Amino acid sequence: MSIENMSIQELESMESCIPEVGGFPSRVMAATRGYDTWISKLYSDIDHIIKRCIFPTASYRQNDPEDRYNVDIANTLSTMGYQAHHDKWKNGHPDIVVESHRGYQWIGESKIHSDYNYLLEGFRQLTTRYSSGFIAQNHGAILIITKNRSIKDLMSNWENKLISSEYSDVAVQKCTIDDDCFISTHTHQVSGSEYTVRHIPISILFNPTDKSARKNKA
Template sequence: MTDIALEDFTVAQLRALGSLVPGVSIFFDRLLARTYEDFISVLYRDIDSVLSGFQESPELLKLDGEDRLTSEIKRGLKLIGYAATHDEKIGGHSDLVVRGKKEGFLWIGEAKIHSGYDYLYQGFQQLTTRYTTGDVNQDCGGMLIYIKTNDAASVISAWRAHLASKGLEEYAEFDCIDRPRFVFYSVHKHERSGASFKVKHIGVILGFDPKDRRPAKKAKISKIAKAKSAPA
């Protein structure tokens, strides 16, 4: 049997293995991203992958704060080759900064644990008026909304309405095809650059309030109460 070396394959042939080997296809998308649009598209797929892991283990994250959660996203992105930082000084302490391999490619994310819509809007203003430049190849950002209560879909719906009510200049919004109830995009005129700025609002479902243990706990309390009230 003839040995086949990696260099014997074309990039197209290797990419075709994506359906057989997890991670191969997006690896090449990441490697070959030439435009800012390509960079952003692949970055969002990678962020979604990290956040999917978060959502599968909410019981382990219920005590984690914004910095801890965002640091884990940064860590996950760095492991697959991104130049990602947390709390980098860009107009202030930016929560999540990701730079592309091509000079000038920049994406900034603002992270908030949902506790109210004014608080989320404060984060949106930090992202759009403090941290981001709105320049070419820097005109996209993200809101990472960690939702530790139940009914995440209602939180995102209410946040979407709250943002729309602010009367931002040249404001528009549209759905995310993949997760329309939990993610949406907004576009408005960036104050500093005067150009359009696009924000992806990502709801992260971290609510954890299991009901399965409660009946057993009540039964245990009831037994203790009965024992205490029984005559000696």
């Protein structure tokens, strides 16, 4: 069978052999398989953007504001076929909103890390203002942009800060997708149901010590 006559599902099974399709078939099929599958695919694509697009350009991003990252992520998701928006009104201006015609919704709130209280403000914005916590709208993320030398220390400290905050019922678990991330769940104040947040570090550390890098800095 030629590629022109393949169904989306058939193309999905051959994605690894056909890079030209750019993951489109699996994105289409993920949406048909339910909200949780759609979320998993979305996170796979967000991780790809962070690791393949943002970190490799860290040297150019040392003075960028938060919105540079939000625009880059939202626009790249849009080119992948998602209904992704930056600064779309949701009882305020959440940094990134991704939606689907099926009613699915995910919200990401990004913060350039300065201190852990600032991260906690982002968590409050996400969970008490922007999100509803309703069915198929009960996942979001905190995107932590950082120049810290140790991502593991940063995330451990942030996890402890979140656990000791006013969110008394928050539960934390490891992220099965990426060890550098973690997952938190708590009861959403609007829906009264469980709301899940993935906490994602975005490293822009750039402090090379090789000879050519030192010469370029001079």
